Amino acid sequence: MADTQLTKKYFASDAEVKWCPGCGDFAIMNAVRQGMVAAGKPRDEVAIVSGIGCSSRFPYYMETYGFHTIHGRAAAIASGLKVANPKLDVWVISGDGDSTAIGGNHFIHAIRRNVNLNYVMINNKIYGLTKGQYSPTSEVGQISKTSPYGVIDYPMAPLRVAMGMGATFVARGLDKKMKLSEEICIRGAKHHGFSMMEIFANCVIYNDGAHNKITDKETGDNYLIIVRDGEKMIFGADNQLCLVQDGFAIKAANVADVADADILVHDEKNVEMATLLTAMRPDAGLPLALGIIYANDSKKPYDDLIYEQLAAVKSKRGRSMDDIMREGHTWTV
Amino acid sequence: MAENAKLTSAEQIVIKFTGDSGDGMQLIGNQLTALAALDGNDVNSLPDYPSEIRAPAGTVAGISGFQMCLGDHKIYTAGDAPDVLVAFNPAAVKHSSKFVKAGGMIITNSDSFTEKAMEKVGYTSNPLEDGSLNGYDVKAIPMFTLVREALADMDMPNAAKDRCKNFFVMGVLCWLFNKDKQLVLDFIQEKFGPNAKKPKLQVAEANTMAFKAGLNYGETTIMFQERYDLGAAQIEKGLYRNITGNDAAALAIAAAGEKSGLRPFIGSYPITPATDLLHYASEMKDVDLVTMQMEDEIAGICSAIGASCAGALAFTTTSGPGLALKTEAAGMALILEVPLVIVNVQRGGPCTGLPTKTEQSDLLQSMFGRNGDSYLPIIAANSPADCFDATFQAAKIALKYRTPVIVLTDGYIGQGSCPWKVPKMSELEDLTPYVNFWKPEDHPGEKYVSYKRDPETLARDWAIPGTKGCQHRIGTLEKDDTGAVSHDPATHQRMTEYRKAKVDNLAQVLPGVEVNGKESNKVLVISWGGTYGAVKGAVDRLIEEGKPVSGVNLRWVWPFPPNLGEIISRFDKVLVPELNMGQLSLMLRAKFLVDVQSLSKVQGDPFREYEVIDKVNEMLGE
Numbered sequence: 001m002a003d004t005q006l007t008k009k010y011f012a013s014d015a016e017v018k019w020c021p022g023c024g025d026f027a028i029m030n031a032v033r034q035g036m037v038a039a040g041k042p043r044d045e046v047a048i049v050s051g052i053g054c055s056s057r058f059p060y061y062m063e064t065y066g067f068h069t070i071h072g073r074a075a076a077i078a079s080g081l082k083v084a085n086p087k088l089d090v091w092v093i094s095g096d097g098d099s100t101a102i103g104g105n106h107f108i109h110a111i112r113r114n115v116n117l118n119y120v121m122i123n124n125k126i127y128g129l130t131k132g133q134y135s136p137t138s139e140v141g142q143i144s145k146t147s148p149y150g151v152i153d154y155p156m157a158p159l160r161v162a163m164g165m166g167a168t169f170v171a172r173g174l175d176k177k178m179k180l181s182e183e184i185c186i187r188g189a190k191h192h193g194f195s196m197m198e199i200f201a202n203c204v205i206y207n208d209g210a211h212n213k214i215t216d217k218e219t220g221d222n223y224l225i226i227v228r229d230g231e232k233m234i235f236g237a238d239n240q241l242c243l244v245q246d247g248f249a250i251k252a253a254n255v256a257d258v259a260d261a262d263i264l265v266h267d268e269k270n271v272e273m274a275t276l277l278t279a280m281r282p283d284a285g286l287p288l289a290l291g292i293i294y295a296n297d298s299k300k301p302y303d304d305l306i307y308e309q310l311a312a313v314k315s316k317r318g319r320s321m322d323d324i325m326r327e328g329h330t331w332t333v
Numbered sequence: 334m335a336e337n338a339k340l341t342s343a344e345q346i347v348i349k350f351t352g353d354s355g356d357g358m359q360l361i362g363n364q365l366t367a368l369a370a371l372d373g374n375d376v377n378s379l380p381d382y383p384s385e386i387r388a389p390a391g392t393v394a395g396i397s398g399f400q401m402c403l404g405d406h407k408i409y410t411a412g413d414a415p416d417v418l419v420a421f422n423p424a425a426v427k428h429s430s431k432f433v434k435a436g437g438m439i440i441t442n443s444d445s446f447t448e449k450a451m452e453k454v455g456y457t458s459n460p461l462e463d464g465s466l467n468g469y470d471v472k473a474i475p476m477f478t479l480v481r482e483a484l485a486d487m488d489m490p491n492a493a494k495d496r497c498k499n500f501f502v503m504g505v506l507c508w509l510f511n512k513d514k515q516l517v518l519d520f521i522q523e524k525f526g527p528n529a530k531k532p533k534l535q536v537a538e539a540n541t542m543a544f545k546a547g548l549n550y551g552e553t554t555i556m557f558q559e560r561y562d563l564g565a566a567q568i569e570k571g572l573y574r575n576i577t578g579n580d581a582a583a584l585a586i587a588a589a590g591e592k593s594g595l596r597p598f599i600g601s602y603p604i605t606p607a608t609d610l611l612h613y614a615s616e617m618k619d620v621d622l623v624t625m626q627m628e629d630e631i632a633g634i635c636s637a638i639g640a641s642c643a644g645a646l647a648f649t650t651t652s653g654p655g656l657a658l659k660t661e662a663a664g665m666a667l668i669l670e671v672p673l674v675i676v677n678v679q680r681g682g683p684c685t686g687l688p689t690k691t692e693q694s695d696l697l698q699s700m701f702g703r704n705g706d707s708y709l710p711i712i713a714a715n716s717p718a719d720c721f722d723a724t725f726q727a728a729k730i731a732l733k734y735r736t737p738v739i740v741l742t743d744g745y746i747g748q749g750s751c752p753w754k755v756p757k758m759s760e761l762e763d764l765t766p767y768v769n770f771w772k773p774e775d776h777p778g779e780k781y782v783s784y785k786r787d788p789e790t791l792a793r794d795w796a797i798p799g800t801k802g803c804q805h806r807i808g809t810l811e812k813d814d815t816g817a818v819s820h821d822p823a824t825h826q827r828m829t830e831y832r833k834a835k836v837d838n839l840a841q842v843l844p845g846v847e848v849n850g851k852e853s854n855k856v857l858v859i860s861w862g863g864t865y866g867a868v869k870g871a872v873d874r875l876i877e878e879g880k881p882v883s884g885v886n887l888r889w890v891w892p893f894p895p896n897l898g899e900i901i902s903r904f905d906k907v908l909v910p911e912l913n914m915g916q917l918s919l920m921l922r923a924k925f926l927v928d929v930q931s932l933s934k935v936q937g938d939p940f941r942e943y944e945v946i947d948k949v950n951e952m953l954g955e
Contacts, residue, residue, distance in 0.1 A: 013806070015817075047798045049639070059806050060818070065798035067642055068808030069635075070665050076632035080600055080639025080647070081798075083623060088643065088798050106635070109628035306623060313618035321591050321620050321758050325584055329520075330574045330755065331371045333565075 024175030024201025035185030072103025345404030347412030352421030362399025373565025409866030504547020600636030690937025713862030850883030
């Protein structure tokens with residue numbers, strides 16, 4: 001294989017992958033490699049930053065520049081890295097604990113600044129590396145080592161938070177839906193701005209079956225919807241269900257019961273629609289939205305703005321260091 | 334009359350301004366500092382303000398102060414007890430009169446001594462009249478009355494006229510210290526005149542008139558029997574400007590960027606008393622300085638480390654509590670072995686402590702405030718102007734050794750100011766040789782190995798993202814020489830030893846310290862950072878008096894300079910005055926097994942020379 005040929009294999013390192021057999025992360029790594037192929041940068045212009053957690057071992061398995069850093073801070077580190085060299089294709093691989101608990105502050109502010117990062121948050125609703133404690137995305141009632149009688153914290157919805165921070169790209173994937181995850185990583189890689197990609201993964205050891213409701217072969221499809229820009233939002237094992245407007249909200253209906261024109265059409269540039277779609281939960285009678293929920297590049301990324309401002313100040317003030325050092329009152333002895 | 338006031342020559346004068354916070358004390362202090370410096374004096378100043386932005390007016394808690402020392406010789410501190418106190422209201426008199434030298438002058442605004450104002454600070458009778466200030470040379474000037482008279486023809490409210498009292502006082506002081514009035518007139522024009530950034534013509538005119546009224550007041554009243562004239566100080570030839578430590582550090586960051594050919598980058602978060610550094614740096618976009626105001630202290634250092642990983646010259650700026658938050662990430666820079674400079678403007682601690690007050694109590698935090706064996710070099714700036722060189726040097730060492738370096742300044746030198754001989758960029762050391770990124774074209778036939786080390790400095794080979802064919806992974810887990818994760822016991826031992834040796838080796842190339850005074854003597858006084866001025870002044874005076882005392886100043890506080898142990902061994906006793914409970918003393922005792930005596934002060938206030946002198950005399954049994 002020619003070194004310059006961008007394939008998934010081109011981005012794979014020689015390191016032995018040490019995730020548990022059956023871990024959802026394998027599928028996601030495959031999707032991310034596909035995203036890198038799509039981004040079109042040679043691997044020596046790609047950097048992956050991760051924090052701490054099972055998912056954060058990711059950089060070691062990638063034949064790119066990789067930085068395995070500290071718990072929760074990958075978004076801040078990657079922001080500095082991207083600003084210092086905007087030519088790099090920068091990916092952040094993080095988990096639900098890393099992003100929404102210890103790193104919550106950096107996660108939300110990187111979104112707010114719209115730093116041009118590809119941010120993959122692998123959500124398995126559990127702390128795996130520390131062997132099974134509940135995370136901010138764990139469900140109420142979930143049994144874990146630190147919640148032997150069931151979780152009583154209410155879960156966080158990372159994509160709703162992302163919408164609240166003014167995200168410009170919001171997508172959700174699922175380890176088992178490999179094609180969809182690839183699609184998301186490809187679009188995310190190409191998006192000019194912060195690409196928030198939440199991908200649900202199954203932790204076979206500590207939270208096996210966490211996503212059973214949506215992955216069940218028989219009924220799973222009744223609880224999820226894959227949204228596609230410009231397409232009617234129809235879902236269900238037999239495509240029997242759809243989404244319709246209900247006042248300021250969205251509700252699920254039987255396709256048979258509603259007029260064709262009343263079925264909502266997904267518009268990935270519609271911020272209000274995306275806000276509603278990210279809020280949908282199966283336990284609230286609405287399907288979990290997967291796919292590219294929001295994509296709108298009308299906001300400039302932070303790293304573009306920083307260099308525009310540098311150039312603007314340079315052309316307006318244009319001082320040299322010697323000028324600046326001699327400003328104000330000076331005198332000669 | 335003017336003829337009655339005789340002109341006395343003076344070597345140095347200490348002046349303190351106090352008034353309501355927000356009443357322009359820092360401004361008038363800085364103006365007089367600039368005026369004296371322009372006139373050739375050496376100057377050192379110390380702002381002193383409460384942490385509340387606008388504490389209740391007229392209360393002792395709300396007093397903001399500014400002390401300065403001007404002299405006809407090298408001035409190292411803002412001085413001990415003030416010769417002249419300008420206290421703008423009863424609260425200021427109550428707060429500050431006790432600091433004034435016996436027989437010293439207190440200039441105050443008698444118009445502000447209303448019953449209500451006096452009652453507010455607990456004066457039951459007027460201290461200007463009841464003799465409680467006997468022993469001081471009190472100049473009670475009805476400033477509001479005089480300023481309003483001078484501005485009688487100006488169409489502006491009395492409150493606005495009253496604000497011109499500061500320039501009235503500048504007039505009095507300009508006369509009193511025989512300074513060139515034109516410099517102040519020019520300053521007013523520069524600040525408020527038609528060519529100012531935000532012209533305020535009426536304010537310019539009113540302040541000019543108030544200033545002239547102050548000059549005339551000095552000249553025509555018989556209130557002052559003496560005027561003082563300070564000759565120009567013998568200072569090194571060159572172009573000077575007055576500068577605060579924080580501004581000097583900001584300039585050094587931009588300058589080090591330019592001299593290294595790397596983009597200077599600051600990832601930071603606002604914190605007193607370091608914030609001014611970020612303010613000034615944020616203006617320097619035209620010299621390519623990137624500043625990122627992050628969401629917290631941790632993100633500040635983390636963004637800087639990210640930038641460093643990409644090949645920028647990265648800095649983070651903070652104060653004590655912020656440094657505490659940065660500890661884990663500082664360890665990350667250390668184990669990744671990437672350059673990073675942490676500028677820590679120390680303040681009173683622990684925790685929130687005394688945000689606006691100075692202290693040197695982050696030394697041990699800087700030394701040991703990380704998990705694991707995690708040594709890094711620490712350099713301490715010894716004056717406001719020295720913050721430039723200390724920060725520049727830190728950048729050089731960070732690059733050369735691929736290590737985080739901590740620059741310790743403090744609230745006193747960060748916010749205080751002194752004249753700075755402005756270097757030309759062309760005179761500064763070229764830092765490009767220390768950048769030395771690993772590139773395949775420089776190593777034909779060789780494969781990049783991320784933790785292969787330079788045999789001399791032990792700095793690792795460093796290829797930044799974007800370097801053709803050098804993609805590799807580094808991380809915060811222990812690794813072997815190839816950068817691969819390793820939990821092998823012997824590898825961890827070896828890598829820990831490398832990281833320590835890298836810092837220890839720095840000592841071998843550091844310049845040795847110079848002894849101020851005899852090379853061998855009874856007492857050695859060791860200063861570091863902000864204590865330099867008071868110790869230097871004190872030791873100079875003691876030497877003049879023939880006392881068997883010498884001094885040494887530590888610029889690098891870790892690693893210790895190579896000749897320090899040997900110097901210490903030549904003295905009977907060692908004294909370390911420091912603004913903490915003996916942190917350097919602890920380190921010196923541990924390193925050199927010597928019975929160091931500690932002079933501790935944690936009052937949010939720098940040492941006065943006499944405090945050091947008294948302690949030394951006590952140690953000499955005198």
